[in-house]
Amino acid sequence: MTDDPVITNLLTVLDANPELLPVRLSVIELLAANGRHAEALAHCATALAQDPSNGQVAALLQRSTAALAGAVTAPDQSGTAALASADGRESQGNGRESQGNDYDWDAAEQQIGNIIQPAFVNDKTEVYVEGDVGLFEKPKLTLADVGGMEHVKAQLELSLLGPVRNPELAKAFGTSARGGLLLYGPPGCGKTFVAAAVAGELGANFYAIEIADILNWYTGRSEYNLKQVFRNARRKAPCVLFFDEIDALGHKRSHLSGSSSLRSTVNQLLTEMDSMTSDNEGVYIIGATNHPWDVDVALRRPGRFDRMVLVALPDPEARISILRHHLKDRPIEGIDLPAVAARTEGFSGADLAQICKSATQLAMADSIRTGTVRPVRMDDIAAALSQTRPSTGAWFESARNVVEFANNDGSYDELAAYMRARKDR
CATH class of the missing domain: 1.10.8.60 (Helicase, Ruva Protein; domain 3)
Incomplete structure (x- = not known):
């Protein structure tokens, strides 16, 4: 059986980031859809170890077990497969999508039109479905709702909020809020919450994107999804466009020699963020990662994720x-x-x-x-x-190696100072 390129790409991402449960769920779905139920079961076991109460994993486990027992009927002759994505939405494959790169996704989008409809409203956010990728929110929380973390707030004020609120002053000093801001640090320390608070502080829309929203097993669809994300964000400006686990989407291309599709996705992200080729006025791009050292170096050049803020353990x-x-x-x-x-x-x-x-x-x-x-x-x-024991020990072990041996350009000086203060070095 020939390996599906998207499955291969996702497995590459999982090898580098085994804790990404949404990606693993996507892998399980794709393996099951391809009839590779034994492999799907192995990933189900890993996923259940990460989140024993996850109902989606339990359903996938039951599905794969039943298929191996011969309880599932064979797929129809057209090869059509219904896949549930990591967030529970379903996409139905058909002859149109199977045309791969020959299919004009932009033309199809123009014919169908963009349908924006209210999804739900609660006391915290106003949420809207935008196209078929991701969700827009209107966060009501601000940085005042973030307890402590004064150093992080000061960094955000200096690198993003200040220039946005004082455009003329920023212009006089030759600075701007263009480009991207990268939040990094140990897992489970509130990077997503901080990003949403920034959107609330600016009174902007919050557009949160995960890797499962982008990657797709049809050739060319991942790049289209990414283009659609930026197109939607520009239409809804001012907007904070938030990429969670950006290292999984923008992984070092030097590590993707066998994954041409994922390399193309990284290239598309570079193009969309490039201030010379894209009009991202009013779009404030924030990425979050536990492993900034795995982000492609081109993504951290000026005009892209050129500012980094350490979101460390809570004080x-x-x-x-x-x-x-x-x-x-x-x-x-x-x-x-x-x-x-x-x-x-x-x-x-x-x-x-x-x-x-x-x-x-x-x-x-x-x-x-x-x-x-x-x-x-x-x-x-x-x-x-x-x-309960602290869960971030392994992260600090990796960070120590980076600080000691891979900080020649000073990118991780803030992290080095933090670890010295914690006596981790």
């Missing part, structure tokens, strides 16, 4: 804010947030969320045993703390 004030957020809708009693924050130095925001969840489960289990509802208390937090 004490940020930890208090995160703990308060995750406990606010739960019955609590006698929780000393500053004391908990003091005991969680080195924990990421995701780690703190897990502590709150575990403590709540302990209180609930006790309530079930006694038949009397009781609130979450400090002893539950202490028990949850004893079961």
Whole structure:
């Protein structure tokens, strides 16, 4: 069986970033659609280890198991396959898409037109579907809603917010907000939240894109999706265009020698971001990555992701804010947030969320045993703390190597200073 190029590309991304669950879900879908159910099962096992409660993974596991047992009928003669993407939307393959590069995606888009319809509105954001890629939001949160992280806020003010708010002053000093801003740091530390807060601060639309929104197994479709993303963002300016896990989409091309399709996608991203060839006025591009050292060097040249901001582990004030957020809708009693924050130095925001969840489960289990509802208390937090370890150790090991041996141009001086302050070097 000939390997599908998109599956090969996605597997290349997973080799470098095994924690990307949306990408793994896309791989499982594609493997299942190609009849490669044994391989799909192996990836299901890995995905369940990452997120045991994920209903989509469980459904894929059942589907692949049934197929191997002979319970699934053979595909029809046309080879048509219905695929559910990582976010649950379905796309139906057909003869039109199978034409690959010969198909004029732009002409089709002009014929069909762009349909923008309200999707839902809640008390936090106003969200709109735009075309068939990604979602627009109108965040109501601002940087004032981000607890602590004063250094990050100062960096954002200097590199993006200041020039946007004071265009004449920025012009006088020869600076601008054009190009892109790269947020990097350990996983689970709030990079997406910060990006949404920037959009709220600017009163701009927030357009969040993941790699699963871009990559497609039909030849040329990934590049089209990326072109459509920028086209939509320009139409909805002012807009913060946010690329999560940008290292997966903009991976070093030198590492993609066997993945011509993914190389073409990286080239398309370079073209769309190039200020000389694209009109991105009012489009503020923010990327987030745990591994900035894997981002293609061309993406970090002037006019692209030329400014980097370290979003590190939450400081004490940020930890208090995160703990308060995750406990606010739960019955609590006698929780000393500053004391908990003091005991969680080195924990990421995701780690703190897990502590709150575990403590709540302990209180609930006790309530079930006694038949009397009781609130979450400090002893539950202490028990949850004893079961939770900081999850960012491996990241700091990788970062230490980069700081020591791959910082010749000074790109990671901020990271080096942070690690020295933490005594990680």
